[in-house]
Amino acid sequence: MRLYNTLTRREEPFTPSRDGTVRMYTCGLTVYARGHIGNFRTFVALDVLRRTLRHVAGFDVRQVMNFTDVDDRTIVESRTARVPLREYTDRFIAAFREDAASLGLEPVEAYPRATDEENLRSMVEMIQALEANGHTYRSDGSVYFRIATLPGYGKLARLDHEGIKPGARIDSDRYDKDDARDFVLWKATGPDEPTWDFGVGPGRPGWHIECSAMAHRLLDGSPIDIHAGGVDLVFPHHENEIAQSEGASGETFSRFWVHVEHLLLDEGAKMSKSLGNAFTVPDVLERGYRASALRYALLSVHYRKQLRFTWGGLDQAEEALKRLTACLARLDAVRGGAAHPEVTARVEAARRDFDDRLADDLNVPGGLGVMFELVRYLNTAIDDGGLGEADARLARAAFDGFDRVLGVIALRGAEETLADVPVEEIERLIAERKAARARRDFAAADRIRADLAGRGIVLEDTPTGTRWQRQ
RNA sequence: GGCGCCGUCGCCAAGUGGUAAGGCAGAGGUCUGCAAAACCUCCAUCCCCGGUUCAAAUCCGGGCGGCGCCUCCA
Known part of the structure; x- marks a missing residue:
């Protein structure tokens, strides 16, 4: 299949580097609040990627999605709530699991948490490797990455190093750094903060190190095949992950970088928790919409295009889904009759076309077009009496195939029983x-x-x- | 200021050199106890202006408009 790679800014043929198994890392949620539907736009898109890799391209997938369960916000929020950090983040991990199930996300192979001891230890090991390679310095008990020591720094984000806008938010964490673009690997413990000491002094991990270390540990070394997340992670998070991983190992960190565009509000603004304009999955369900309609709405726009979220858009998604399930119900009601060669050919062509669209950098809207063309064709055939039970069964199998990627029909079915x-x-x-x-x-x-x-x-x-x- | 993306029917959205998929909404018709569903028919020349080409929504240049990133961010 073909996939757009942020590293090269081009679509490239994709195939895993080791024996048919795609090793993929996905940046997950920072669990200081319930994830909103903008977060889930990314997760749904990456779920489609996962399913396409498995069911269209035919690869095995080993995917890791982390939870960032320690950072400034989780610490502040848990303190405000007067709940221990671990217990506080547990809540939002549970909420994520609920929402992920509502939206029919396939479980991935591992959901590591930054504060699990084996992960903290691997972060410390990576920091020690960076120290040994001369990429770090210490200041006030914190360990920093010195980007000047890595000539390739910036290859992912392609930022103009000299042109940092005056007044841009630099050095927001107010620690002493030699260069504004240096970043913290291990943060010295502040008053009344959680702290761990596994070899680089008491403190807690910087944001970026957890992903580098956990990807390396849980995906069996570099280079991994795909690293994915929302576009806003390109810089600084992913750029810094590359710096850490490649500075420590000397090897390419990830072959492909996949970034999902943002979900925007009707007014065109980015949905984000810090702007206070976010809806969660339960918010949408309380308005009477079904999770299957939300999933459909979230996946019906190509993942590299911004998706403008509106309630009217959800209505349209709901209607489209009804058209689809109505056709499936008609197919199931067909009794008697042999296969017609023309129908067989049409169904087979639709399967091929659908797979071709998905294999072309996840062209989901194109795939949906193929699917609905088949819907129209089958409806006409049923009306004309030109569809036998054998045809219906074949068509049904084709839709099951589409849905292994879309995951929307199965979700509807699950909703019915509940x-x-x-x-x-x-x-x-x-x-x-x-x-x-x-x-x-x-x-x-x-x-x-x-x-x-x-x-x-x-x-x-x-x-x-x-x-x-x-x- | 730097980097980048986008602008296709009332709405959503594919198509990226060969003469505009699909979904929603709308109009007319068939079917029906009624209703619904379903089907059929109708419904765009692609933001603007130049250029390249036998041929452009698709390539190039210039506008206009929207958005993102430039250390909280999916």
């Missing part, structure tokens, strides 16, 4: 209504339909019986 009106009751009422219609008691029939409609269940009569659907 809903408040039990399926058995719905089916009982449908049977009652059928009896009423048979004796032409349409008033009773309509009463049942209205009752279910009031509880969010829509009935549709078809030649093969009554179908129902949740609103």
Whole structure:
């Protein structure tokens, strides 16, 4: 498959470097608050990447997604809440897991936390390696990375080193640094702060070191195949990760860098917790939208384009999903009849086209187009009686294939089984209504339909019986 | 000030040299006890101006507009 690589600013053919297994690191959440849907835009996009690597490209994937559970904000917020740091961050890790499940994110192979001892130890080892290689200096008990010692510094972000804007936010952490662009590897303990001492003095990890160390430890050394995250991480986080990893090991850190563009608000501003304009997944669900619609909305724009989030956009996503599931229900109702060669050919072509779109730097919108063209074709075939049960089964398998990447049909199905009106009751009422219609008691029939409609269940009569659907 | 991205139908969004996918919304029709769904038909020449080319939404130049990054950030 082809993937856009931020390192080269080009699309390149991608294949894992070792025996068919993609080793991928994803920067996860800083768990000082519940992640918002902007964060999840990134995670959904990277979930699609993961699924495409597995199900379209046919690779195995070993993916690591970290939780940053110690930094200035987690420390401050936990102190404000008067809750121990670990307990405080546990809450938001649990919230992440809930939201990730709601959105149908495939679990990744490892979710390391920065403050787990084995991770802290590997960070310290990396810092010691950097010290041995002459890339560090100490100041007031903290250890810093001296970027002047690494000629390739800046290769990812391609920043103009000389042109730092006067007045830009430099040196915001107010420690003594020799150069504004140097960054902290290990921060000396402040008053009343959590602290660890595994060999470079008492303190806590700087933001960047955790990812370098955990990627190295959990993905079995450099170079890893893909390192991914939101675009805002390109600089300084990813640039500094490269500096640390390559300064310590002398080897390329990651072959590919994948960055997901931001989700913006309707007004065009970036959604972010610090700006106080963020929605969480539960916020969206409380408005009556389904997680499957949110997932669809988040993945329906190419990952390298900014996505403007609107409630109307969610409505459109919901309608599109209904069109899709309605077609699947029709397919499932087809009885009898052999395969038609023309249908087989169309379905096979759609599968190929879908995979081609996804393999082309994750062209999800293109893939959705292919899928909906097939929907129209199949609907027409059903109406014309030109679709046999064998065709329907083949088509259904194709949609299952699409959904291994999109993950949206399966999510709908899971939502159905969790809903408040039990399926058995719905089916009982449908049977009652059928009896009423048979004796032409349409008033009773309509009463049942209205009752279910009031509880969010829509009935549709078809030649093969009554179908129902949740609103 | 530096670096970079983007501007396609009312809305969302593919397409990046060969004559505009798809979704939502809208109009008309078929079907139906009603309703819904579904299907059919209709609905754009690609921000503007120049240029290159047999051919440009796609390449080049210049505008206009929107956004991101330049040490909190997915």
